[in-house]
Amino acid sequence: MLIVKKFGGTSVGDKERIFNVARRIAEDYKKGHELVVVLSAMGKQTDILIQMAKDINPNPSKRELDMLLTTGEQVSVALMAMALDVLGVPAISLNAFQVAMHTTSVYGNARLKRIDTDRIRNELQNRRVVLVTGFQGVNKFEDYTTLGRGGSDTTAVALAAALHADMCEIYTDVDGVYSADPRIVKNAIKLNEITYDEMLELASLGAGVLHNRSVEMAKKYGVQLVVRSSMNENEGTIVKEAVNMEKMLVSGVAADKNAARIAVIGLEDQPGVAFKLFHHLARHNINVDIILQSIGRDGTKDISFTVKEDDLDEAVATIERHRESIKYQKLDIEKGVAKVSIVGAGMMSNAGVAAKMFEALYDVGVNIKMISTSEIRVTVLIDESQVEKAMNAVHDKFFPTQMN
Amino acid sequence: MLIVKKFGGTSVGDKERIFNVARRIAEDYKKGHELVVVLSAMGKQTDILIQMAKDINPNPSKRELDMLLTTGEQVSVALMAMALDVLGVPAISLNAFQVAMHTTSVYGNARLKRIDTDRIRNELQNRRVVLVTGFQGVNKFEDYTTLGRGGSDTTAVALAAALHADMCEIYTDVDGVYSADPRIVKNAIKLNEITYDEMLELASLGAGVLHNRSVEMAKKYGVQLVVRSSMNENEGTIVKEAVNMEKMLVSGVAADKNAARIAVIGLEDQPGVAFKLFHHLARHNINVDIILQSIGRDGTKDISFTVKEDDLDEAVATIERHRESIKYQKLDIEKGVAKVSIVGAGMMSNAGVAAKMFEALYDVGVNIKMISTSEIRVTVLIDESQVEKAMNAVHDKFFPTQMN
Missing domain, CATH: 3.30.2130.10 (VC0802-like)
Structure with a gap:
């Protein structure tokens, strides 16, 4: 199977977490899967870089801010490649220029237009895990852009669509999508399946596991999404077009x-x-x-x-x-x-x-x-x-x- | 005049120093000069990144190490663009992909092969200061490479050669090249001029202001180098082919x-x-x-x-x-x-x-x-x-x- 996996900043926040993720990737690699892994910047790195920028210029140019922020994901993918190497898994990191991820021109809130898949396919054929910087793209001026909130999820779904991946796994700090916020509703249950439309309504209502843009894109290109925890092996929630007939009236x-x-x-x-x-x-x-x-x-x-x-x-x-x-x-x-x-x-x-x-x-x-x-x-x-x-x-x- | 300036990591180590450099650039910009500025990573950032890598993998792949290290200069140029903006000077930062700086394939110790100057020339024509990441290049695989020791000096000299710049100023923490190490020889005097060959002999003998590679390249392409302090306005030392007839027998x-x-x-x-x-x-x-x-x-x-x-x-x-x-x-x-x-x-x-x-x-x-x-x-x-x-x-x- 060709699987796109996405891990957020918390999942790669320090050495220990990087190795946790690396071990997960190694397991799937050894099962024979082709893996493309999208990473965010480590921990609070994006916030730290924004603070550095504001300290220099309270109103920094968006073009230069994107130039600054895109370094964050590049650090993550390079370190992950080194960690996978320790585990004996061949891997290669690629930034938005190297992929390339083409976006609209708008700095700070660009939309993905087109993804070149040649380089990624070549690396996969060489049995390498391909690590891709999330959140970032390159516009027609050959400048870095960023994709705005939920950007790394969007990168993952777009890659899954472009590569016709069998699955796009979004790793978070919860087990999946719940029937209600477990902090408020004590009987909330984890859903095994949910439709794109339900997910969209839930996201806009503040359930907030996935950003709407990535769900909309998954729906448009028929990408099968899985939301699951990076902390355990539980199955997570599958987000797809149609769900079982015996489906509940209400999902959340x-x-x-x-x-x-x-x-x-x-x-x-x-x-x-x-x-x-x-x-x-x-x-x-x-x-x-x-x-x-x-x-x-x-x-x-x-x-x-x-x-x-x-x-x-x-x-x-x-x-x-x-x-x-x-x-x-x-x-x-x-x-x-x-x-x-x-x-x-x-x-x-x-x-x-x-x-x-x-x-x-x-x-x-x-x-x-x-x-x-x-x-x-x-x-x-x-x-x-x-x-x-x-x-x-x-x-x-x-x-x-x-x-x- | 078209001037290439290079500032090392110490010169851009914190906010105050970034603004010191920005003010210097602003002065020359307001005199009407065209400016291309090469920057190193801030302070000890390169060492910090190397330590992060070694912490993950004691023997990291050179390809991934370059991927990691190149983020350092990208942060510097983005922040400098923001600082110049505060001073009312239009500027744009460019990394090795954007320039592009083509190198040989060797990771960690690549040689510059060719520099595309179209983008830089366009930006200069729009009266922008062009900030270029030092130390880094891109090889034929479209991967980041780094240029090894003294890499940012080499970037500056190569850009000066490719752009036929009138001058290449290397800013350091000393006033220029001295007739001897002032810490040892109390009567040491600052030289106003020195030839490339003398500079090469002095550098290989441990005078160490400029790396040999950059001096060799300056000699080969006839780039007029100036070594001067980023702390004061003193004139520095000019490194060129021939010097005055009344030149001293011994320069250092x-x-x-x-x-x-x-x-x-x-x-x-x-x-x-x-x-x-x-x-x-x-x-x-x-x-x-x-x-x-x-x-x-x-x-x-x-x-x-x-x-x-x-x-x-x-x-x-x-x-x-x-x-x-x-x-x-x-x-x-x-x-x-x-x-x-x-x-x-x-x-x-x-x-x-x-x-x-x-x-x-x-x-x-x-x-x-x-x-x-x-x-x-x-x-x-x-x-x-x-x-x-x-x-x-x-x-x-x-x-x-x-x-x-």
């Missing part, structure tokens, strides 16, 4: 506490009102989430929506600045709210899933402030203080306690 | 304490004896210096020569191992000896220079053990304990105390 419960609600009250009941309101917010890069429109008094209407709590002040200031064009009577804001969601591909063909969630919340006395649904997701806005109670109740409803 | 006095003498006594007086002896030593990479052959007793002959004191044990072991083929009566070795040399292009056309040196040594009671001469150099082997006295005496003979 997620919460997002970074939320606030804004109600714009007493808007004129005319076409274009909603457009004006959200146009102004979009121009300030404020992402709006659940939107609810209702009839108000005296022929007016009200629009409520949620934003990230971090964006609340700017959202309010933006709306007030455009009061004359938007035309409303007053604003009502609410902090201390949170979103709780259930996600599951099974919902599409099953009525009553939302109702089952609402029932679970009613049973424990949680009041629902707003509701939003997609084909594979139901989200409710509730009081932040009730998140834990709500998540456990909803989770237990869909995942009846298993025999242990 | 140098000493090398890393010497030992071996006498091979009682060799057969036949052809091929010297060949056999030095052939065995050469096969063990032992460099032999002053060689003296004399008639011994009973129709035999003796050959004396000096080696580096570090190589003494291996040289003796090598000779003893081949005793049967070399055929000699006994070995006599002497440690605690040193070479003192005078160097000067003026010697060639001036008889009596060597005699003047011997006179100076006689005046202070220094016994000469061996003598070796080239067209521009006279070297004597003396007792190590007398080096200081000898150097001062010889120096004062050729550089009568100046009015201060």
Whole structure:
């Protein structure tokens, strides 16, 4: 099998961890697999380099910052090659120039465009483990670029797609994808399988094991992803297109506490009102989430929506600045709210899933402030203080306690 | 003017020093010069990286070691670009791939073969300062290589040659090239000019401001070198082909304490004896210096020569191992000896220079053990304990105390 593996910065943070990863690679190599391994910079090295840059120049050029940061992964792959050599496994490290990983021009947040696979294929044919720097690329000016948040995951998935790999394993510090955050929901279970779409909904809801970009790319190119722990041999979670027929209705419960609600009250009941309101917010890069429109008094209407709590002040200031064009009577804001969601591909063909969630919340006395649904997701806005109670109740409803 | 400047690791060791260098570059930039600046890795970074490698693998692959080490200069050039930006000077950093600097294949000790100058010329035309990583290149496999000791000086001289630069300035922690080591000879004076050949003799004798490879390359391509301090604005020493007519006979006095003498006594007086002896030593990479052959007793002959004191044990072991083929009566070795040399292009056309040196040594009671001469150099082997006295005496003979 041709397997692409990706290890994050924590997994290669020091000598001992480097050898832990090297031993894992050596095991698979000795089974006869062809291995391409993507590594991040060691531990906090990227943060350290950013701090060095800011110390010199508080607002460093993004081009030069990428030139600086790309050294981090190069150190990781070179040291890993040396560690594999100690274990008797032939390996070769390659940076973005050597692969080459072609990206768009944007420094600091480039997109991968094309990957040359000749060099990697040659090295694999020579029975070498190929170690590739994650997070980085080269643009048309022959300059280094970086891929932004979750960049190394994206590198791994893109390599798996370009090489038509049999599998792309993403190693993290957890055993896989869980039905809910185990720190909040005591009965949370590790999922064996999940679809790309479910994973995308969960990632955007703050489950945060994989970055959306890498999941989107895996879905687009049909790359079979496996999320598993670098600390143990457990099987992890497979992320793929279709899952078993006997699949659960709901694959996960997620919460997002970074939320606030804004109600714009007493808007004129005319076409274009909603457009004006959200146009102004979009121009300030404020992402709006659940939107609810209702009839108000005296022929007016009200629009409520949620934003990230971090964006609340700017959202309010933006709306007030455009009061004359938007035309409303007053604003009502609410902090201390949170979103709780259930996600599951099974919902599409099953009525009553939302109702089952609402029932679970009613049973424990949680009041629902707003509701939003997609084909594979139901989200409710509730009081932040009730998140834990709500998540456990909803989770237990869909995942009846298993025999242990 | 198009000027190539090279700053070593100490000159960019921390934020303050980086800005010192940046201010120097900014001054020359504002005078309208075109600037290409070669930087080494910060401070002891190369040593730190080597230690990291050895900690993982006591005998790391040279290919992977180069992959690791080349990150050092990349950090330096990126940070310098950020510092210049703070000073309002547009700059761009380039690594060996981006330039590109083509070298031979040998990892750890590659030779520069060819430098592409298109990218650098384009950036200079856009009025940018071009910051280039020293010490590194790319070989035909598209792998990083490093240039070995003195590598960044070589990078600078090679760039000056390829770009037909008007000058190549090598910044160090001393004011330039001195007539003798100021720590030993109190009347040592800074030279304003020196020829390539004199510089080569001085460098090989341990004056050590510039590595021989860079001086040889400067001579070959007629690059005008300037050695000057990064700490002050003093003019430094110009290294070039011909110097002023009124030039001094002798440009410098140098000493090398890393010497030992071996006498091979009682060799057969036949052809091929010297060949056999030095052939065995050469096969063990032992460099032999002053060689003296004399008639011994009973129709035999003796050959004396000096080696580096570090190589003494291996040289003796090598000779003893081949005793049967070399055929000699006994070995006599002497440690605690040193070479003192005078160097000067003026010697060639001036008889009596060597005699003047011997006179100076006689005046202070220094016994000469061996003598070796080239067209521009006279070297004597003396007792190590007398080096200081000898150097001062010889120096004062050729550089009568100046009015201060």
